[in-house]
Each structure stands twice: as structure tokens, then as C-alpha cells.
Amino acid sequence: MSSRPACAIQSALCVMACAAQPAFAQGSVTLYGNVDEAMVYANNQKGNSNVYMRNGNLYASKFGFKGSEPLSTDLKAIFDLQQGFDPGTGAQQSAGLAFNRYAFVGLQDTRAGTLTLGRQYTPYYLLAGTLGPVTYLTGATGAHPGDIDGFDTDIRANSSVTYTSPTISGFRGSVQYGFGGVAGSMKSGSMFSAAIRYDGGPLSIGAGYLRMNNTEYSGGFDPAASASFPHSELNNGYLSARNVQHAAALATYAVGNLLLGVNYSNVVYRPGGHSLFTDTAVFNTYGALASYRISTPFEISGGYSYTRASTANGIHDAARYQQISLRELYHLSKRTTLYTLQAYQHASGQTLGVKGAGDIIDALPIVGDSQNTTPSSTSNQFVAMFGIAISF
Template identity: 60%
Template sequence: MSRTRQCRRPAAMAAGMLIAGAASAQTSVSLYGMVDDAITYVNNQNGAKNIYLRQGNLYASKWGLRGREDLGGGTAAIFDLQAGFDLNTGAASSAGLLFNRLSFVGLQHSSAGTLTLGRQYTPYYSFVGPLTGSNFLTGATGAHPGDIDGLDTTIRINNSVVYTTPAYAGLQASFMYALAGIAGSTGKGSTLSGALRYDNGPVSLGAAYLRLNNAARTAGFDPTSTGSFGTSVLNQGYVSARAIEQWAAAGTYTFGNLLVGANYSNVRYEPGANSIFANTAVFNTIGVLGVYKLTPVFDVGAGYSYTTASRANGISDSARYHQFSLREYYHLSKRTTLYALQAYQHANGQTLGKNGAGNIVAASPAVGDSQNLTGSSTSGQFVGMVGMAVVF
């Protein structure tokens, strides 16, 4: 081998290492997650009190991989894969779904916005949910009863395309459409959502719309539909709906160490040929909340919500739900938090049981989204939790 060629090889290797180093500097992949568990007391779950461990109260227990590659010109490729799990058993939170919470890929541009494809949250949740009790008081005890309006992330959409604009003078918009892929009937099983968000100093406002269409192959909400939602004692008589339509608006204002907020939602269950109820059922909810930072490491929050259902499907005394929520946080560090949660809900009136029309039952309280199908056998339910959460 010539002396010249011997000299060129180290030079070529050095150049290759520089190129690889530059490429890696423009690409980032991070592992992240949260773990959360609490000792929980419920005074009445389907007729009996219970003390047990419940995970995912302050934060849902999960892990994920998030990546970004700079493509130049202000454009980046992004992806996010997120899996939920039960901290107390180690089991996946959804059988058969590895990345059950999120799995998407897309492009992001500094001035053109972000386009993503995959399994994602709706703009309805992403823009309004963080301004409600689900965020500031935790969904476990602060979400509206039974998470009836899906503002605590129980709604995730498969096969979805989401476009989100950059923020202009504090105003931002986001739109989603999800394709069910049913040959000859593109509308069945699809999902549509749009939302607006405004953030300016101490003010944050959000408004959003969501429509979940049933693939309508069964009497329930067909699993081939792109959307999924939480079932509770509030809505179990209406899960066979042809479509579910939701509107929501929320806002917060910060005065120094005090944040106050108000929110409203409207949920409609529309019957179809395969539904086991006949008339559109409507749930309206209003809520107020406040959070006060007592010290840099300790803050408290409180909230109230009132949910009322329409008189339909033979119901003359419509269901009504009053919920009071409290929470206390002590931050051991930026990543580790000790917390306590307390909530009480009172229910009146009637709703439909799981058998639909004709199955009129007394409304049962179900605090937040922690007791969706473990409602109280009496008109009141209390839930208390003491727990710990770590972010990594």
C-alpha cells in the first residue's frame, strides 16, 4: 500500500466522524415517563367501602420515546410513541396495544405549523382539557363526573391526521380528521375535531368541537370506529349512539400566586338504527376552580362542577350531579411530588341503565374519572387519596 493511500485513510475516517457527529447533533431521541401511585379510600363502591392502591391519579403512569430531526430550513421530522401501564401490576393499561396512549409521526415547521399522522389526542382535548379541573385538580377526582365530556384524555383517535398552526399574537388553531377506512362509507367511524386557543400573559382561553361517528356494525360503539371514549354510570345507556357530539370552552386567569378558572361543556348522544335508545340525550356541565401557591413548593386547589342531563327516553326527573374537589401538592423536587386528593359527589334524578330505553335507574354518583363504573349505591360518594408521583 502506498504511503499516500495510508495517509488518506485516517483523513477519510476523520471526515466521516465529523459528518456523523454533525448528523447526531441535529437529531434527538429521548426516553421519558411518569410513575404515580396512591393509597385510596372510597366510602361506597357499588355498595361497599374500599381501601386500595390506585395508580395514575396525578399523572397517568406511562413511558415513551420522543424524537426530533432537524431537516433544515426551519423544518423538523418528529415522532412520539407512548405506552401506559399499571404501576401496581406491571401490566399494559390496554391489552393488545403497546403504544396505547400515543403513536404518531409528522413534520413541524417554524412558520407553517405542524402536521402529524397516527393515534393522537384530539384538538378538543389538547386545547381545552389543560384549562379545566382535569388538569389543575387531577382527572381522578377533578374531572367532570364520569369524565362525561372527555376532557381528561380518555378519548384517543386512531388513523388521524392533525394540523396545528403556529401561535400568532397568542392565537392558535388545530384541526383533526380521522379516516375509518370503511369501503363505500368513508363517514362511518370517522372523527372530526377543531379547536382554538388564546394565551396572553395571565389569560388563557380555549374553545373546541368534537364529533365521534360510530362505525355502527354492532349495537354498541363499534371498536372499528376511529374514536374511543370513557364509559361510566352516567352514559352507559347511550354508548350505542350513532354519533357523539361535544362542545367545550374554558378559561383561566392568574393573579400573582392565585389562578382561577371557569369551564363549560355540552355533550350529545345521537341515536341511530342500531341504538338501544330513541331520543338524543344531552349532558351540560359548568365548572369553576382555583389554585393558590402558598409557598414555592406547596400549593392547593379547589373546584366545583354541576352536570345536568336532558329529559329524554322516558326520563321525567333528569339526572343532576354536584361535585366538590380539593387537592394539595408538596413538591419534593422538580420531578417528585407528594399529593393528597379529596372529592365528594352528590347525584339526583334518573338516567338510563346499560340496557338502554326502558331501563330507567336512579342516577349514581361517580367521582371524577376514578370511579366510572364503581358508582355509589347511595346518592353520595367520597374519595380520598394520598400518593406520590415521579416524572423522568
């Protein structure tokens, strides 16, 4: 038999085999990320001024892999894996976590919404918090003191399941539950979050709720619990709380090149039998911001926030924090940005130290969330940064 008939027979068999299989659209995988590094000046870090390098100020330094596979006209499978790193040293952002920022898999339907499972950000942050100061002022110097209300990307939920609705007439909502994994007590170590958002023309409004439950852990907030949140001098005395609750409402309004925003948050630390404090502690924060695009490459933003703690646990002069934040951007291209950041914070009053009730200390300023481990030794702190960020 000649080779030509043989090739014809093989071609026919291939066509028949392909025709017998259902037609699936091809999936896709995308590599993405940011590299961000800056020179920083802080006038007071535990009593000393400092000039140093810091990463992830405008955008978090990270890389990730995300992908999808169409399963039908409306339904597709999705996943996203994201790792933070320090370009100054090459180190992982969190040792021992391959994808510390998040890692989830799920299904997305254009009509029914999206269901995801894994380590994820909360609806409180994604739908509400993104309308706040971090988006327009950065988390490093623009987050409310110590990121007390979780408007930055500091709160994540392990072993969580999230449902997010499709957008209907400008509205979308989302709910999330994180499993604590404690045998015999489903509530212990668990978390719950819900949020709703409206986007219509120049106006955006978001409201969110978050509740993080501790376990019977008495050394603070159990690191094995589903959710984690930032620690600083603001809340060190309340880390042994039975649960921590966040509630927030935010709004922005755009007029041409000008965007205005207001935000409010309420953070509650509730004591339990294993807590080192006895009375419920509350932090209320009020904020306002403005962002203006002067020209195609240049934009500026500014904001003010006022945070006040409750008079509880023997404290009669409640801690108060006032912060002014500025951000200037010059876009060299769609992917490359030069930036400068400045922030000043003044603290007054008292709060609890790490020993809890009875350990009353002076409130110390902590600019944004860049100084959580390095508060000022006086009542004032100033931080300035100059950096470059590249997205890919």
C-alpha cells in the same frame, strides 16, 4: 510504502468524502415518563367501602420515546410513542396495545405548523380541555363525573391526521380527522375535531369541538371506530348513539400565585337506526376552579362542577351531579411530588341503563373518572387519596 504516508492518504480521502456529503444536524431521542401510585379510600363502591391501591392519579403512569431530526433550518421530522402501565402490578394499561396512549409521526415547521399522523389526542383536549379541571384538580377526582366531557386523557383517535398552526399573536388552532376505515362509507366510524386557543399574559381561553361517529354496530359504540370515549353509569344507556358530539369553552386567569378558571361543556348523544334509545340526549356541565401556590413547595386547588342531563327518552326527572374536588401538593423536588386528593359527589334524578329506552334507573354518583366501573349504591360518594408521583 511506510505506514505514515498511507495514513495521510486515508485521512485525505475521508475529508473529501465528508465534504461531498450534505451537512445534516444530528437527531435526538428522549426517554421520559411518570410513575404514580396512591392509597385510596372510597366510602361506597357498589355498596361497600374500600381501601386499595390505584396508579396514575396525579399524573398518568407511563413511559415514552420521543424524537426529532432536523431537516432544514425551520423543518424537522418528529415522532412520539407513549405506553401506560400499572406500577402496582407491572401490567400494561391496555392489553394488546404496545403504545396505548398515543403513537404518531409527523413534520414540524416553525412557520407553517405541525402535521402528524397516527393514534393521537384530539385538538378538543389538547387546546381546550387542558384549561379545565383535570390540569388543576387531576382526572381521578377532579374530572367531571365519569369524564363525561372528555377533559381527561380518555379520548384518542386512531388512524388520524392532525394539523396544528404555529402561534400567531397568542392564537393557535388545530384540526383533526380520524378515518373510520369502513369500506364504502368514509363517514362511518370516523371522527372530527377542531379547537382554537389564545394565551396572552395572565389570560388563557380555549374552545373545542369533537364529533365521533359510530358504525352500524348495534351493541354500543363500535370499538373499531376511530375514536373511543369513557363509559360509566352516566352514559351507558346512550353508547349505541349514531354519533357523539362534544363542544366546550374554557378560560383561566392568573393573578400572582392565584389562578382562577371557569369551564362549560355540552355533550350530545344522537340516536340512529341501530340505537337503543330514541331521543337525543344532552349533558351540560358548568365548572369553576381555583389554584393557589402557598409557597415554593406547597400548592392547593379546589373546584366545583354541576352536570345536568336532558329530560328525554321517557325521563322526566333529569339526572343531576354536583361534585366538589380538592387537591394538595407538596413538591419534594422538581420531579418528585407528594399529593392528597379528596372529592365528594351527590347525584339525583334518573338516567338510562344499559338496555336503553325503557330502562330508567336512578342516577348514581361517580367521582371523577376513578370510579367509572364502581359507582356508589347511594346518592353520595366520597373518595380520598394519598400518593407519590415521580417524573423522569
